[in-house]
Amino acid sequence: MAYLRSDAGRLALAEVSRHRLTDATLVSDIAAARTLFGDRTGVLVETVKLRRKASAKFADASGWLFTDDALQQATAAPVAEHRARRLAGATVHDATCSIGAELAALRNWAGFLLGSDIDPVRLAMARHNLGGSVPLCRADALRPITVDAVVVVDPARRTGSRRRFDPRSYLPPLDDLLEVLRDRHHVVKCAPGIDFAVLEQLGFDGEIEVTSLSGSVREACLWSRGLSDGGVRRRATLLDTGEQLTDTEADGCAVAPAGRWIIDPDGAVVRSGLVRHYAARHGLWQLDPDIAYLSGDRLPPGVRGFEVMEQLAFGERQLRQALSARDAGAVEILVRGVDVDPDVLRSRLRLRGSAQVTVVIARLGSGVASRATAFICRPSR
Structure with missing residues (x-):
């Protein structure tokens, strides 16, 4: 980590990024890089590849540090920006800040912002990625360190390449999170396919917002009742068109043969x-x-x-x-x-x-x- 953040590491990353690193060239590219950087080649190649992969989620990830798992779970910038706008002016604590993707959007909107994570490696990456613009500390999301802040949580839904479909097997488990945050304003990011009936069983009574981007559903986000508008329980947000729809609107429509x-x-x-x-x-x-x-x-x-x-x-x-x-x-x-x-x-x-x-x-x-x-x-x- 220290090497990647050093001047020598940055120069090495710039050199490795000149290689294509495709399936067809990877072996020869790694061999060429190894002649210059020896045992550090692996981490340099992995970082460059992750930065290129991150371009699908971030406008500019050229200076960021990632782990593969953290990048897979990181929120796409437009989705994080939408959530941040809903929290404009609030005091916000991102209790699972990971590498800092949510914080990068929240810092433009929150009145005051704090980030924490239990993983020291991801926390160090967040410090690098955010350039010191947000105060960070190490803490367990299940042991709150703030009192009046809105708590934002993005529990892990993967173990390596395997997805966790039962929200009670998230890390931290969703049932434990909801119990800890029961009396707090909170926002919890979940998998888009989460079973709404399970959420009801877990006692969640706020708003479920399902968000799509670039034609695909990206997430289901849980907003505690105090953060929702006018009794909304379900919301669809279509970032491609800017349209939003809630269950408080009229739902009367006919059933009829196909028209034009x-x-x-x-x-x-x-x-x-x-x-x-x-x-x-x-x-x-x-x-x-x-x-x-x-x-x-x-x-x-x-x-x-x-x-x-x-x-x-x-x-x-x-x-x-x-x-x-x-x-x-x-x-x-x-x-x-x-x-x-x-x-x-x-x-x-x-x-x-x-x-x-x-x-x-x-x-x-x-x-x-x-x-x-x-x-x-x-x-x-």
Whole structure:
């Protein structure tokens, strides 16, 4: 650690960063670096590779230090910035600050900010990454060292390459965290697939915010009741469009046959259980009460949709014939409620055309009346 932070370490990192370090060149690149840096080559190569990997989450990670686990869990900068804006002006204690990703965003918004972590290596990395701009100390998140601050916690959800799906196996365990923070304003970052029923069993009664970025759901964040607005229990935040949706809004929408467009709502909307609220806001309707696909005669602003050209009962033979008649070649396949693997189906269709189409497959209806239906569509973009 001290070497990487030294002038000699910085120069060595700059030299190693000139190498491509791809799968094809890694062996020769390491050999070349070893002639200059000997036993320090491994840590230099790993640091350069992690900095390049971090570019997917940070605008500029060129001077940061990471561990692989810490980088995997680090919050993407736009998501951390969104959370920090919600805490504008507050006194905030990041009790699992790790390498400092959350603190880097919070320092621009919090009224006062403190970071702590139980891992001395990650704490040293945070000191380096933040350049001394935030006070840091070593402490256990389950033994609070602040009194009136909002406590932000990001428990570990991985053991090496394996994910921890039960929140009670997080580090620190989520049930222990919620008990310790029960009488405190708190914000807890969780895996996007966390079971909301388990949260209820653990006694959480605040807001669950599901956030998406670049078309994928990034996290579910727990906001204690005192930090939420007007009784909100669930919120979907779509950072790509800037749209937010809560369960306090109207959720009345019809169930009807497909109109001009089919819309596959953003994952944050689906994961937060706000599909009907989204439909009501944008004048859409459901194709089926149990399926998340929506339809409408116009697209919500900035949303990708699928213009319906043909509807047919789903079957491979029928679908292949219909697609061949439309000279289809590149086919995007979306599926809900039907046991179909899109990649396997695409290979079995054996299409040779030039047109690009989207096939939306869904099970519509209930019980014996249900049917698998395919929609051949033209994507809006």
